[in-house]
Amino acid sequence: PGAKLYSANCQSCHQATGQGLPGAFPPLTHLDKVVQAKGGREYLIRVVLYGLQGPLTVGGTTYNGVMPPFRQLRDQEVADLLNHVLTTFAKSKAKPISASEVKAQRAKALSPQDVLKSRPPVK
Ligand code: HEM
Secondary structure, rough: OOOHHHHHHHHHHOOOOOOOOOOOOOOOOOHHHHOOOOOHHHHHHHHHHOOOEOOEEEEEEEEEEEEOOOOOHHHHHHHHHHHHHHHHOOOOOOOOOOOHHHHHHHHOOHHHHHHHOOOOOOO
C-alpha cells in the first residue's frame, strides 16, 4: 500500500527513485541513518504530518526548501508510506513504524520549522 501512496504524494518532488533532485529536493536514500538515530522515528512522522522548512544539509548538499504537510493522510497511511520509503529507498531493517506512533505525533501542533529543529544530527 505504501508504493501507491508514494507515487501519489511524494514522487513529484523526491522522484520515482527516491534520489530527489540535487539542490531542490533531497534524496530519501539516507533515511536508515535518520530512523535509527534517537528521535528519528518521531522526526520522520512529523515531516509527513507537519511539513519541513529551513536549511537542511544532506550528503554535503544544503537544501533550503519547503515541503508541504500531509495531514490528510490517515495514521495507517503515514505508517505505510514511511515503511515503503524506508525499506525501498533506504534499505532499512528498522522496526516498522506503526499507526499508533503516528497518532502520538499528530496530537502535537508543530510548525515546519519546529520539525526541522527536532531532526537528529545525522548527515
Ligand atoms: C524533505 C519525505 C513529499 C519536498 C523531506 C524529508 C523527508 C521527506 C523524510 C527530510 C529528509 C531528511 O531530513 O534527511 C517525503 C515524503 C513525502 C514527501 C514521505 C510524501 C508524503 C514532498 C513533496 C515535496 C517535497 C510533494 C515538494 C512539493 C521536500 C523538500 C524537503 C523535503 C523541499 C527539504 C525541506 C528543507 O529544505 O527544509 N521529505 N516528502 N516533499 N521534502 Fe519531502
